[in-house]
Each structure stands twice: as structure tokens, then as C-alpha cells.
Amino acid sequence: MKIVDAKVVVTSPGRNFVTLKLTTDEGLTGLGDATLNGRELAVVSYLADHVVPLLTGLDPHRVEDTWQSLYRGAYWRRGPVTMAAIAAVDVALWDIKAKAAGLPLYQLLGGASRERIGTYGHANGRDIPELLDSVRARLAEGYPAVRIQSGIPGLKAVYGVSDTDESGAPVLHQQARPLVEDWDTAAYLRHVPAVFEAVRAEFGPELPLLHDSHHRLTPVQAARLGKDLEPFRPFWLEDCTPAENQEALRLVRRSTTTPLAVGEVFNTVYDYQALITEQLIDYVRSAVTHFGGVTPLRKLFDFAAQYQIKSAIHGPEDISPVGMAAAVHLDLAVHNFGIQEFSGHTPLTDEVFRHAYTFTDGHLHPGEAPGIGVELDEELAAAHPYAPAYLPVNRLHDGTVHDW
Numbered sequence: 001m002k003i004v005d006a007k008v009v010v011t012s013p014g015r016n017f018v019t020l021k022l023t024t025d026e027g028l029t030g031l032g033d034a035t036l037n038g039r040e041l042a043v044v045s046y047l048a049d050h051v052v053p054l055l056t057g058l059d060p061h062r063v064e065d066t067w068q069s070l071y072r073g074a075y076w077r078r079g080p081v082t083m084a085a086i087a088a089v090d091v092a093l094w095d096i097k098a099k100a101a102g103l104p105l106y107q108l109l110g111g112a113s114r115e116r117i118g119t120y121g122h123a124n125g126r127d128i129p130e131l132l133d134s135v136r137a138r139l140a141e142g143y144p145a146v147r148i149q150s151g152i153p154g155l156k157a158v159y160g161v162s163d164t165d166e167s168g169a170p171v172l173h174q175q176a177r178p179l180v181e182d183w184d185t186a187a188y189l190r191h192v193p194a195v196f197e198a199v200r201a202e203f204g205p206e207l208p209l210l211h212d213s214h215h216r217l218t219p220v221q222a223a224r225l226g227k228d229l230e231p232f233r234p235f236w237l238e239d240c241t242p243a244e245n246q247e248a249l250r251l252v253r254r255s256t257t258t259p260l261a262v263g264e265v266f267n268t269v270y271d272y273q274a275l276i277t278e279q280l281i282d283y284v285r286s287a288v289t290h291f292g293g294v295t296p297l298r299k300l301f302d303f304a305a306q307y308q309i310k311s312a313i314h315g316p317e318d319i320s321p322v323g324m325a326a327a328v329h330l331d332l333a334v335h336n337f338g339i340q341e342f343s344g345h346t347p348l349t350d351e352v353f354r355h356a357y358t359f360t361d362g363h364l365h366p367g368e369a370p371g372i373g374v375e376l377d378e379e380l381a382a383a384h385p386y387a388p389a390y391l392p393v394n395r396l397h398d399g400t401v402h403d404w
Ligand code: KDG
Pocket: 037, 212, 214, 264, 314, 315, 316, 318, 341, 391
């Protein structure tokens, strides 16, 4: 079997998605997600200008060899643009291989290790009463675990609140300039324990509660927050510091028993080396889409498993249904699965990317369709062309740029 065609499809059915489609001489097709939110066209160019010309004529069964040649052959390794492009090729090849075998991808990864995949959804509110309503809405949708983000008194626009509407659906900033959010770490550190206290008081001790600090704290601030949240037993505290400084997590870890989750912006195993071998974290959060595909993410999970660290694949709405499908197959297969983030997509997005995975009673299943189980409606995709969009930026009261 040979690859005879490779094309990059960009579509914006409400937000931008980048998809690689490979076709073989036997008529099999494979899809891979290459969406890098806010920098989509950089990956389109990487693929179309530098990778697509290398793909025609390749044997699609050589998944590992193709991955190694794209990673090592570029010389310029790592980085989100490179790894999103490689991920798209890797997932499209796995899709073809599984279709050729007539099996859903999870069967090629060792088969099911569980019956279904537990998820968490996003709850948010401009204030605590609005957040409580949002938690109620997620529970009514069946989510077994909930991430809680709240507005902070004195701040106008905060991560996880200003970019979502009251139903929890993401609002897209399709504009020529990024939205500017504001930040005050002291106000945040004062407010978050009160948020947890209110949610626990309303929903009791059993509901798993997660929270995302989105890379904003110093090690000592993160340690303080971890300690303050301990009485409320969070499921995890996510991205408490900018963790590319892996040493920062040593202080946090020494100071608190609040579980730590890290890695949605990481793109290779090297970003995790100290975090895993020193057992500084509890969950690895990389997405198939940003980590170079199923091939390296499976290796990361196996490495993490030796240290009792679990998977928690990044699953925001900016991972396309193609990337989500690949994640769900991996979730079903790996032994050290932890939890899957799932925001879902708009009905129009689900029409452009018809998928076999299902979301029932708060749990995902990849379905039994051969491959990853996603079909791209190219006509509908073309009817919704790329629209420039930016992620927000974050500034302190005096105007200083802060981590977003
Ligand atoms: O594109 C950025 C989003 O994917 C990110 O802000 C979402 O932090 C995120 C999460 O935990 O889902």
C-alpha cells in the first residue's frame, strides 16, 4: 500500500481546525488533527510546504519509521508547530493501519482496558452563585467530575470565565487583536479557597473537583494555594506554575498533598523528564494533537506508569473531533488512564467531523468503527473557511503582561 494523496483542510465551523487527510492507492483514507489554537496557519504551512511533499509514495504501515524520520530528519526538533504537524501524520497513519486491519484503533493499541472513559466538564461563573448553577448544569449533563473556575472580585475578565458563556460553551474571539484579560495574584489566592468551600458546601464531599491555575503562579504561591485547598480535597490543581521550569514543582510538591496535573503545553517527553522521574506530578496532560501523535503519547503514558502517574489527555474544544477520537482510543487502551477532559463541540463541528465516539452519562467510548472513526465532510468544511482568531492576553493592573 502507498500514500497517493495528502492534503491539508482548514475549516472554521465556529472555531478553526486544521486536518490532514491522507489517501492510499487502495482507497483508504486517514485523518489527523493539526490544530494549534491561535497559530493555525503556521502548522498549515509546515505541513503543506515541508511534509506533504515527503508523504506521497510512503508505505502507510510504517508508522514508527515515519514518525522518527519526521522528528529526527527535520533536525530542528520539538516545539508545538513541529509536533502538531507530526501528530497529524502519525494519527492519519494509525487511522489507515486500523482501517486496513478492519479494527477500531484501540484494538491495535492492546485492546480495551476498561468499559468506558470517565470525563470532567467545565463549570464557571462570574461569581459563586453563577458557578454553582454551572456545576448543577454539568451534573445534569451527566459529568462525573467538574472543573471549577470563578470570576474574582475586582477583576473584569478571568481565564475560564470570560471566554465562556453562562452555559459553559466557549465564546470565540474572532477578532484582529487578542482580548485583554486582567490579573491580580493576591486577589486570586484569597478567593479560590472560598470558591472551593462554597462548592463543597453545596455539592458535598464526593464530587471530584478540579481547578486550573493556567500557569500563573510562582512556586511559593502555588505551594500556598495547594495547602489552602487541601481541606477541600481537590481532584487536582492544574498548571499551577509555568512548568517548563520543572524544578519549580519540587517546592510545590514538598509543600502540599494536593494532586498536581501538568502538561497541556508540553510537546515531548523531555518536557516531563524531572517531573516524572522525581514523581513531582500526578497526571500528565498532553494532547495527542500537540505531542506528536499516538506513537509518542503512548510511550509517555508507559513511562509515567512506572511512577504511578496517570493520563489526563487535554480535551478542550480547540482539539478537533479528530484529535479527540484519537485520544479516546488511547484512553480506552492504556492501563494508567486517569481522566479525560471533554468539552464537546458545537453541533455544526460534529457535522463537519462525523464521529463514532459517543458521550453517554458523562462517559466516552470510541465506538467500533474501523480506524479512529471520524469522517470529514469536505464540502461542509469548505463552506466554513478559516477566520483569524487569537487567544486572550493577560495583564496586571499596572499594564504588565502576565502569563495567560
Ligand atoms: O488553546 C488553549 C486552551 O486549549 C486552554 O486554555 C484550555 O487550559 C485549558 C484546559 O485545561 O482545557
